[in-house]
Amino acid sequence: DGGITQSPKYLFRKEGQNVTLSCEQNLNHDAMYWYRQDPGQGLRLIYYSQIVNDFQKGDIAEGYSVSREKKESFPLTVTSAQKNPTAFYLCASSWADNGYTFGSGTRLTVV
C-alpha cells in the first residue's frame, strides 16, 4: 500500500521540550514538505526538500528543524524555540509537478 505515513497521530509536548514528528513515504517521490495547518490560516509551509541531503526553509521555519538523510524520510523537529507549537502538522510528497500526496497528519499539543 503506497503512501505517506505520519506518526504519531497525537503528540503532547511539555514546555521547553523538543519533539520529532515522523514522515515516511514509499512513493519514490523526490520532494517532501512540511506544512502547518491552523484554523483560518490555511496551510503554511515550514520546510521542504527537493532531494536527499538538501532542504529549504519555508515561510514559517523559525523554531523548527528538519533532516533528509534518506529519500523516504523527512522528520520534523519542533524545538523549544517555537513559541506557539500547538497545531496540526501535515507532511506531503510530490514528483515533478504532479500534485502532492498528503499524510494523515500529526496533532501536536503543548501541555
Added chain:
Amino acid sequence: AQRVTQPEKLLSVFKGAPVELKCNYSYSGSPELFWYVQYSRQRLQLLLRHISRESIKGFTADLNKGETSFHLKKPFAQEEDSAMYYCALNIQGAQKLVFGQGTRLTINP
C-alpha cells in the same frame, strides 16, 4: 509576492443549488493552480488542476488570467460535497505550493 486568497472562510448552500468557491492569486510567473479537498476524517487530496481541464465529482475550475482567478464551480451541490477546500498555486522552479486559507463548504439538505 506570491499569494493565494480565498475570500470566504465559510460557505453554506442548499443541496441541488449551484456552488462557487472563489480563489484569487497573485503571481508574476505563468500560474499553475490546483484545488485540494479535505473531507471529514480524511486526508487532504487533490481535486483538480487547471492544466488537466477536467471535471472531477462534477466540479470544474477555469483559470482566468485577466481576473487572476481560479474559482471552483459545481452546478448542483450534493451533501457529500461538504468539506474543506483549498486553492493552491505552484511556484515554478521552487517546486512548492502556496495554499489559500481554505473555505469550509457546507451543503444543507
